Amino acid sequence: MNDFLRTIRLPLLFAGLLLLTLIFMLGDREPAPGEEAPWLQSVMLEITGPIQSLFTRPAEWLGEVWTGYIALVDVNQENERLLEQLALLEEENLQYREALVASGHLARIARMRVDFEVPLLPSQVVGQDVSPWFRSVLLDRGRDEAVRSGMPVVSAGGLVGLVTATSPNASRAMMMLDRRSAVDAIVQRSRARGIVRGTGSGEIEFIFMVRGDDVREGDEIITSGVSGVYPKGLRIGVVTGVQTERSEILHTAEVRPAVDFGRLEQVFVMLERGPTLDLLFGADGDQHAPPSASEPEAGG
Amino acid sequence: MRSAIAWCGLGLFGVAIQAIAADAFSAQLVPDLSLLAALAAALVLGPAEGMIVAFTLGLGSDMVSGSLLGQHAFVRVIEFVMVRGFASQLDLRRFVPQVAVGFVLSLVDAALMGGVSLLFVSAFTVAWNEIGGLLARALLTGAAAPAVGQLARATTAWLSETEARREMRLETRRPVL
Numbered sequence: 203m204n205d206f207l208r209t210i211r212l213p214l215l216f217a218g219l220l221l222l223t224l225i226f227m228l229g230d231r232e233p234a235p236g237e238e239a240p241w242l243q244s245v246m247l248e249i250t251g252p253i254q255s256l257f258t259r260p261a262e263w264l265g266e267v268w269t270g271y272i273a274l275v276d277v278n279q280e281n282e283r284l285l286e287q288l289a290l291l292e293e294e295n296l297q298y299r300e301a302l303v304a305s306g307h308l309a310r311i312a313r314m315r316v317d318f319e320v321p322l323l324p325s326q327v328v329g330q331d332v333s334p335w336f337r338s339v340l341l342d343r344g345r346d347e348a349v350r351s352g353m354p355v356v357s358a359g360g361l362v363g364l365v366t367a368t369s370p371n372a373s374r375a376m377m378m379l380d381r382r383s384a385v386d387a388i389v390q391r392s393r394a395r396g397i398v399r400g401t402g403s404g405e406i407e408f409i410f411m412v413r414g415d416d417v418r419e420g421d422e423i424i425t426s427g428v429s430g431v432y433p434k435g436l437r438i439g440v441v442t443g444v445q446t447e448r449s450e451i452l453h454t455a456e457v458r459p460a461v462d463f464g465r466l467e468q469v470f471v472m473l474e475r476g477p478t479l480d481l482l483f484g485a486d487g488d489q490h491a492p493p494s495a496s497e498p499e500a501g502g
Numbered sequence: 503m504r505s506a507i508a509w510c511g512l513g514l515f516g517v518a519i520q521a522i523a524a525d526a527f528s529a530q531l532v533p534d535l536s537l538l539a540a541l542a543a544a545l546v547l548g549p550a551e552g553m554i555v556a557f558t559l560g561l562g563s564d565m566v567s568g569s570l571l572g573q574h575a576f577v578r579v580i581e582f583v584m585v586r587g588f589a590s591q592l593d594l595r596r597f598v599p600q601v602a603v604g605f606v607l608s609l610v611d612a613a614l615m616g617g618v619s620l621l622f623v624s625a626f627t628v629a630w631n632e633i634g635g636l637l638a639r640a641l642l643t644g645a646a647a648p649a650v651g652q653l654a655r656a657t658t659a660w661l662s663e664t665e666a667r668r669e670m671r672l673e674t675r676r677p678v679l
Contacts, residue, residue: 212550215553215554216553216579216583219579220579220580222572223557223560223576223579224572225572226570226571226575227570227571227572227573227576230571250518250566329521329522329566330521330525331529331566331567331568332517332521332532332536332566333529333563333567333568333569333574333615334529334635334639335612335615335616336568336569337568340566366568374568376568402628403631403632403635
């Protein structure tokens, strides 16, 4: 009997470990609404957050010294150029405001802003994903600061992604570049609707239904707000090229992200979740993987 | 047992280093240290201990990655068994076989990760322009394999030496009569 047990010990261990990983993966893929994130993951996020921060802060400091003091070549010229550009933009902005006031839209927009204004929590990116297959970042704010799974993450440039896991003092956010990410979006100029998907290789693409020439190079892509995962009007990127050979109905446009994901340091967590995510995650609960990771915002 | 715990610690430290390096450069330009630690564990530890170490290292990678919880662990356990298979056919203490196995395992790792993602997340496509990065990572992982193997052997030797010294000290404390 002992010999038999000794013989099957390794195959049993192998099968047991594989079974355990399958249970983990299934549990992580289909979260039950309102449940907390797995305790083990929560503990690891708590540990890795400060450790990664400890290592990344000196690297950031060195980078700041380099860019702030050593690499200040041609800054004067650039400054003059930017000031000129700023003056032009201010003038342009003024003209837009005038046009809006004239059409009576400004008052309505001001009212809407109050209705839709979302509190933003500043947060530092303290670590990147170790695997080249996934695109996520570790943030230094967590459940204690009211960060919950499903909350959008933005930066000064535009949309970054979505919070997917939280611990008391850290959280993980899946970036828009991840191949599991899908965001319902529209073209600002033509209002053509489609889905922005991460390709996984650091790029994003806009897949849309062809209705004439409604997507062109240089078009700005913004979130549509449909399905309530992301608020409407967040900048996603600019179209850099349109591919027509994909199929007759669906075309793909290459999009340059509005956010420089390679230099992501400070981001903001939008402390409000859309109604769809509240239904899926539970109003106060938390989970690891949002369903939007594999579905295009539940179709929106 | 002490070796296994030490390997878990070293491997998880490797994962942390990998995370920091991925932050500074790009994940594709950093050798997969977690995979190499699992490879080394397969060579220097017993089969049961090594398998548990590989599983733990995989879980460690899952914690600092956007993957499903258990995805890396699943892949590492399978890779561990593969390395044991390779070890029975090749002399993995030599430089070239180590590089080759590191290279091949990195590609196998990519294929398994893709397969598991396809099965559980049902959205996993690999773009053509990713192949270059994949090969670069496999080459770097292969190139780093002999160094990790060397470190593994040195650590194991040091641990067994410490263990032997400790046992000798305990032995001298026994009453003579």
